[in-house]
Amino acid sequence: MAANQGSYPNPIHPSRTRIGWIGTGVMGAAMAGRILSAGYSLTIYARTPSKATSLVASGASLASSPASVASLSDVIFSMVGHPHDVRSVLLDPVSGAISSLSPGSVLIDCTSSHPALAREVATAAREKNCFSVDAPVSGGDVGARDGTLAIMAGGDEEVVQWLSPLFDLLGKATWMGPPGSGQSSKIANQIAVAGSVVGTTEGILFARKMGLDTGAFLEAIGSGAAGSKVMEIFGERILKRDFAPGGFVEYMVKDLGMALEIMDGNSDSAVVLPGAALFRQMFTGMVANGDGKMGIQGLITVHERINGVE
Structure with missing residues (x-):
């Protein structure tokens, strides 16, 4: 790896680039699995080691801390739950990954987090003569398994380009701008996704109340203007009452909350987000009902409760 900030490492290749991975939840485990299947050596850290069992069985090594992962890796991915988790696994002065980065290493945070934290x-990475990219993703568990995620990358454009061999295993990466731009893009993405989920679930409930065959309804509108990636991913799951998470609904509440927080705290911005506020209120209803660990398609249950539908 290169020793100085601004001097780039050798081209990425499975035989010489060591990959670290922090966080093995639904999304993280699937994404790390694709890196491992491509032939890269993989060192992982999981706060719940049992979640890493399948990766270890496939050849990954299990480390005792994020710092240990960093000391053994050239490129380190992180995919955890909340901004406070990001701060813990990356910035903790003793156990955080940045504390043990070697000069020239590259850190990629795929968590949906706060732009200011990115x-x-x-x-902090620059102070260690290292590189950092905030690269949150969209596409759910299906995209993570199939390698079709949309990756929104903030940081040095040349570093993002250099990372292409790894990003290409996970989906399509787009450079969005300087540090924090990836996270800002993901928050905007979540506003759009939330609106699509609200519309899809409400439309399904209305169709059901009108006595329509909801399967036929989704098939009929799927190729029209109402069709969307959200409907493609979640429509059938909603009909089957499959609320298993690609990402927990509590994360959607977190992401929409960051959007509203940023707007409330920015005196230079005239942007008002009434939709995001409404969507957050509806998803917060799921959390209040004890369903925070469901997938976002479980929003249909909020519509049902409001309307007294069994």
């Missing part, structure tokens, strides 16, 4: 992580 900039803080980038500054």
Whole structure:
């Protein structure tokens, strides 16, 4: 790896690039599995080691801390739940990954987190003569398994391009701008996704109340203007009452909350987000009902409760 900030490492290749992975939840485990299947050596850290069982069985090594992962890796991915988790696994002065980065290493945070925190992580990485990319993803568990995720990358454009061999295993990466831009893009993405989920679930409930065959309804509108990736991913699951998470609904509440927080705290912005506020209120209803660990398609249950539908 290169020793100085601004000097780039050798081309990425399975035989010489060591990959680290922090976080093996639904999304993280699937994404890490694709890296491992491509022939890269993989060192992982999981706060719940049992979640890493399948990866270890496939050849990954299990480390005792994020710092240990960093000390054994050239490129380190993180995919955890909340901004406070990102701060813990990356910035903790003793156990955090940045504490043990070697000069020239590259850190990629795929967590949906706060833009300001992404900039803080980038500054800390630069102080270690390393590189940082905030690269949250969209596409759910299906996209993670199939390698079709949309990856929104913030940081040095040349570093994002250099990472292409790894990003191509996971989906399609788009450079969005300087540090924090990936996270800002993901928050905007979540506003759009939330609106699509609200519309899809409400439309299904209305169709059901009108006595329509909801399967036929989704098939009929899927190729029209109402069709969407959200409907493609979640429509059939909703009909089957399959609320298993690709990402927990509590994460959607977190992401929409960050959008509203950023707008509330930015005196230079005239943007008002009434839709995001409404969507967050509806998904918060799921959490209040004890369904925070469901997938976002479980929003249909909120519509049902409001309407007294069994």
